[in-house]
Amino acid sequence: MGGSDGEVLVTGGRGTLGRFVVQHLEAAGVPVRLLSRRSPPADGESGARWVTGDLTDPAAVRGAVHGVGAVVHCASNFLKYKQDLVAARVLAEAAAAAGRPHVVYVSIVGVDRIPLGYYAVKRDVETLLLQSGLPVTIQRATQFHELFLRATGLLRRLPVVPVPAGFRFQPIAADEVAARLVALVSAEPRGRVDDIGGPEVHRGEDLVKACLGALGARRPVVPLPVPGRTAAAYRAGHNLAPGHAFGSTTFAEFLRSTRAGG
Template sequence: MTTILVTGGTGTLGRLVAERLRADGHEVRVLSRHSEPYAADLRKGGDALDRAVEGVDTIVHCATTPTGGDERAAAHLLAAARWAGVRHFVHISIVGIERVDFPYYRVKLAVEKQIERSGVPWTILRATQFHDLVARLFDASSKLPVMPVPAGVSDQPIEVAEVADRLAELAQGAPAGRVQDMGGPEVRTLESLAHAYLKATGRKRRVTNMPLGGKAYRGFTAGGHLTPELAVGKGTFEEYMARRSR
């Protein structure tokens, strides 16, 4: 039996990864800021983090926040991993972070580089956006009388459970470096996804395409965040919305 630490283990992805690893017979420690007995703030590091990592064979790093601090958190976690002699560091990242000039993507790419030069054996998996992120964006925009979506942008959302399955599989194997990306089953315009969202939720809104500006928008319209050649996901956005609406 292997001892595995899952950071962000109470979140959308980390919770599912922890469940799968436990089901496979591993001892799983869940690290988050408020989850005892391994509560720790990765951005601060310290003794609580060292206690959580001590005796761990593998770390699956799912913790992230778009509000800042991921690079500092990764530095603390990797330092603790080196100190504890962790044999495998598994990290979830995002498809296209080197192709789209978006602030959060720049941070994710910097974290990947930290991992690569850390001296801790590693595996990095990149995936496209989860269905639930797309749905939460539409939750916000559908509050308006007219539902705006960025013009010319498509997405390739993937079922989070499928990514969790793959991460759990990778965590139980040997360090593999950058593994093959995972993309959702379909590349869809945001307008198409918005109409699917409205149909599932029973809301009546007019969807309008809104042109934007800037480097990030140009990267998204160019499809830098997509991987149509690796559309390995199975679950569709409509299937996700049907479950969510129930």
């Protein structure tokens, strides 16, 4: 892995994406170290070596990175997103002092073109890693299928579900993004690679309607015009990766498999 046979550290290894990264690495026979702020579950659902720690804690991160051959950095705190830059700095410093493992970072398509605070921090993390002198690969991906189902789940009890008018998305299965990250971490560092997105582009309202159907919630979906530069950037399609469809799992297939899996 990245020129070393050591373990691969997966930050955020219990998150939506990180779980799949751990699964793909384990399926490939790669020893995994998983960093989470939580304690390991009693059922020990994977064979990963568990490290409990916070990425903003330099001592914890030094321990987590020590001896690893590579890092797949999936951790992110959307609600306290400014922390992500602190975490990246701590991770980069620990990695620089620990044999300079290959760091693969997952970012989001359009972080440089859509004016959102969370995106600005993700772009700053990209820059920090690229300028760190570490061997780095940065993969931007479009929104995960899972995100729409979760967001619709939160809105399903409203009498009417509002969606921003004119937004389109190119959702991708987190499982397929994870497979891509595992392929990247197994190869030489490449800096920023081409963006990836899912196999189809959909209107936001169609994704929400499909999710409501899968959740068994009958609610009208109402597209609302949203003012401002951020909404304009979405309407311009800066969140899309045209010509870079990577995943093959369609949104409908994802919903069917999620329903089948309960």
